Amino acid sequence: MADEAGNREAFEIQRFYCEKMGAPIYARLCGAIAHGLTRDSRTGARVLDWPGEPTRDALPLRLIGGLHALVLAGADAGLAQVFRGEVTDGAAIAERVNAALVAHDDAVWPWLDGPPQTNEPGRSGALMVGLMEAARRHGPKLEVLEIGSSAGLNLLIDRFGFDLGGTRVGPAHSPVTIRPEWRGVPPRPAPLEIVSVRGSDIQPLDATDPSVAARLMAYVWAETPARAERLRGAVAMLREQGVDLVRADAAEWVEARLAEPQAAGVTRVLMHSVVWQYLAGAVADRVRAAMIAAGERATAERPLAWVMMEPDRAFAHQVVQVRSWPGHAEWAAIATAHAHGTWVSNGVADEDRRRFDLPETAAVKAG
Numbered sequence: 001m002a003d004e005a006g007n008r009e010a011f012e013i014q015r016f017y018c019e020k021m022g023a024p025i026y027a028r029l030c031g032a033i034a035h036g037l038t039r040d041s042r043t044g045a046r047v048l049d050w051p052g053e054p055t056r057d058a059l060p061l062r063l064i065g066g067l068h069a070l071v072l073a074g075a076d077a078g079l080a081q082v083f084r085g086e087v088t089d090g091a092a093i094a095e096r097v098n099a100a101l102v103a104h105d106d107a108v109w110p111w112l113d114g115p116p117q118t119n120e121p122g123r124s125g126a127l128m129v130g131l132m133e134a135a136r137r138h139g140p141k142l143e144v145l146e147i148g149s150s151a152g153l154n155l156l157i158d159r160f161g162f163d164l165g166g167t168r169v170g171p172a173h174s175p176v177t178i179r180p181e182w183r184g185v186p187p188r189p190a191p192l193e194i195v196s197v198r199g200s201d202i203q204p205l206d207a208t209d210p211s212v213a214a215r216l217m218a219y220v221w222a223e224t225p226a227r228a229e230r231l232r233g234a235v236a237m238l239r240e241q242g243v244d245l246v247r248a249d250a251a252e253w254v255e256a257r258l259a260e261p262q263a264a265g266v267t268r269v270l271m272h273s274v275v276w277q278y279l280a281g282a283v284a285d286r287v288r289a290a291m292i293a294a295g296e297r298a299t300a301e302r303p304l305a306w307v308m309m310e311p312d313r314a315f316a317h318q319v320v321q322v323r324s325w326p327g328h329a330e331w332a333a334i335a336t337a338h339a340h341g342t343w344v345s346n347g348v349a350d351e352d353r354r355r356f357d358l359p360e361t362a363a364v365k366a367g
Contacts, residue, residue: 002054007047008034010054014061020317021338025085025223029067029093030060036094041101043108056277058115061219066111067100069218075107076100083222115278117205118219119150121234122227122341123273123309124157125178126320128169129335129344130307131157132190133322134269138303140191141266145257147250147287148275149199151207151216153234155243158194160234164344176233180337184346195266198257200248208239227340250279251286258294262302267324268294273309274318274339295325309337319348 002010011034018027039045043063050059071080079100081087087096101108131142149155161174165182167189205212213235220227246253254270262268270291276284291306298304305324312319320335322328337344 002050002052004048007050007054007059008037010034011037011060013055017339021340021342023221023223025083026064026221028088028090029064029082029097032090032093033060033063033097036091036098038098040098041105043101043105043112044098046109046112058278059112061116061118062112062114063108065116065215065219066108067097068222069111069215070100070104070107071222072214072218075104085223114203116219117150117203117216118274118340119153119205119207119216120220120227120274120340121153121156121160121176121230122178122180123318123337124154124160125162125164125180125341126309126318126335126337126344127154127157127271127273127307128162128178129164129187130309130320130322131194131269131271132169132187132192133332133334134267134305134307134324135190135192136188137324137328138267138300138305139265140193141263142192142194142305143262143266143268144194144197144271145254145269146197146199146271147201147254148272148278149201149204149245151205151212152199152201152238152243152245153207153231154271154273155197155199155245156234156237158197159237159241165346175237176230178230178341180341181343182346183343187346195263196244198244198246200246200250200253202247202249204245204247207235208242221340224340224342249283250275251283251290254287255290258290258304264301267303267305269305269307271307274311276308276310295323295329298325300326311339320344 011030015027015030018030037044047063070076071083078096082093082096087093160170161177162169163177163179165186167186207213220231295304307322309318309320318337318339319333321331321333323331333348335344335346336348
């Protein structure tokens with residue numbers, strides 16, 4: 001539970017993340033909101049009086065998504081100058097944000113109602129590194145299950161092409177190739193065949209709906225046009241052929257999928273990215289317990305793996321971790337990544353260990 005000071009601090013924490021991720025426009029915007037947001041609008045007051053833990057709730061990204069939506073709709077010229085990086089003074093940025101909130105209070109208010117569903121397809125590059133590790137351990141055939149699928153863009157992981165530091169994976173002629181900046185030694189090639197991909201979300205989105213696609217675009221940071229282009233490409237792929245995405249509680253869905261018969265010679269893989277922090281504690285505990293119980297039943301003929309790309313907030317980056325059964329029940333951190341998949345780094349370098357001290361309530365426990 002935070003107070004006004006804690007809610008303002010959440011924007012300072014987000015500013016730190018933006019700086020680490022090479023997003024100076026959003027860093028300046030977060031800093032200006034942290035110090036200059038007023039109660040002149042209902043939305044501004046709601047942010048300052050936020051009752052939950054603002055960092056875990058991604059409060060800054062909720063608000064900035066709403067502000068960016070105004071810009072994309074051409075609704076506020078002054079705010080658009082901020083998002084284009086033409087206004088850099090913190091006080092001037094805060095003045096324009098507050099004015100926009102007063103003028104468009106009713107439009108921005110609903111953006112605070114739920115967590116951002118970024119559904120960044122670039123994250124599949126980091127997830128593929130984890131899937132390749134599972135294939136090395138247990139064989140090439142994988143049955144992929146994803147929780148927190150949002151609009152299902154990463155359920156296209158079997159249809160995307162990948163260039164991971166020169167290591168090519170996936171269809172050669174895919175309309176979307178995920179090509180992160182690769183840091184370190186490229187991953188060793190691994191035979192890999194994704195035999196099925198299914199996903200669930202507590203509130204799935206239909207990205208083929210133009211209004212939903214526009215909402216997803218509002219969560220794409222204005223200073224990363226390559227992300228916007230990748231998102232458009234992935235949505236076009238969905239329109240051409242959909243994915244297996246259902247509305248479900250994560251724990252109930254995982255428990256049900258793990259109880260299904262598993263084909264011999266196929267590794268069942270639970271996969272997720274930037275989801276764990278949004279799960280209620282009881283739901284996360286059930287997923288963890290279900291996976292451990294299923295892992296104890298796993299055999300060399302019917303293995304189980306868990307691949308995640310989740311934030312280590314203290315280091316301001318994502319960590320790709322893998323555990324699998326039988327034989328690899330402990331988590332192994334195999335890579336780090338930019339939150340939007342802009343870069344992927346093999347292993348965990350010493351420079352990745354520089355910490356940013358967070359409020360205890362903002363901590364996220366790994367799976």
